[in-house]
Amino acid sequence: MHCRYHAAQLRGHESEINEKGARLVAIGTGDRRYAQAFIDDEEIPFLVLLDEDGTAAEIAEVKKGGWMQLAGPATMPGALRATAAGHRQHRTGRRPRQLGATFVLGPGDVVRYEHLDSDVSDHAPVEEILDALDAG
Amino acid sequence: MDLQALAGLVLEDVEGTEHRLGDLWAAQPVVLVFLRHFG
Numbered sequence: 001m002h003c004r005y006h007a008a009q010l011r012g013h014e015s016e017i018n019e020k021g022a023r024l025v026a027i028g029t030g031d032r033r034y035a036q037a038f039i040d041d042e043e044i045p046f047l048v049l050l051d052e053d054g055t056a057a058e059i060a061e062v063k064k065g066g067w068m069q070l071a072g073p074a075t076m077p078g079a080l081r082a083t084a085a086g087h088r089q090h091r092t093g094r095r096p097r098q099l100g101a102t103f104v105l106g107p108g109d110v111v112r113y114e115h116l117d118s119d120v121s122d123h124a125p126v127e128e129i130l131d132a133l134d135a136g
Numbered sequence: 137m138d139l140q141a142l143a144g145l146v147l148e149d150v151e152g153t154e155h156r157l158g159d160l161w162a163a164q165p166v167v168l169v170f171l172r173h174f175g
Contacts, residue, residue: 010169022165027147029172036150049147049155051170056157059142062170101170106161109139120172129167136165 006100006123007042013126014046020133022104027051029098057098063116064097104132112136 007026010017014024024046028035035048051057102124104113113132115124143158160166 006169007171010167017167020165022167023160024167024169025160026169026171028170032148032150032152039150047149047155047160049149049157051147056142056145056147057170059138059145060170061137098170098172100172103137103168103170104165105139105168106165107163108161109143109158111137111139112165114137117172124169133165133167 004038004042007038007044009123009126011042011044011046013130016130017133020130022133023047025049027056029054029057054098057101060101060103061116062101063099063118065099065119102129104129104136 010024010026017024025048026044026046027049028038029051030038031052032050035050038044039048049056099117099120100123101117102113102115103111105111112135113124113128115128117123143156143161145157146154147157148154157168160168
């Protein structure tokens, strides 16, 4: 549920991101069917790419979690927030241990910002993403 | 992170269209979000 909650948060800020001259793109673990369901259910307007074998996540050094990062006590507040916002957990796909991450890249091969999620409830604060765009 | 390696990677979208990742941020900034899963 957390990743859908985060995606919905970003969707709400997409116009602001676009106004700063940037584009929002998501990469997900899962096959085409689950990606399409995610896009339809969450009304995702931005580009969603499939990383079925996890190559992109490995190159980006996205973290993997143990049970404490996936379902430990620290994840409960985020789970409650997501549930309160109307999101629920769906199937976790073939790599359930993979966590999320957010990068601000470019123009060109420049990393402006990175946030590697430390557990399933940890996501890059939208304010930090927008600040990174302003700093470029 | 090896950004050059990531830039050279090609991924498909839900329609099967291929996208070279580096092209996404060649000319403009991109907010690239790795979702844990689509569920």
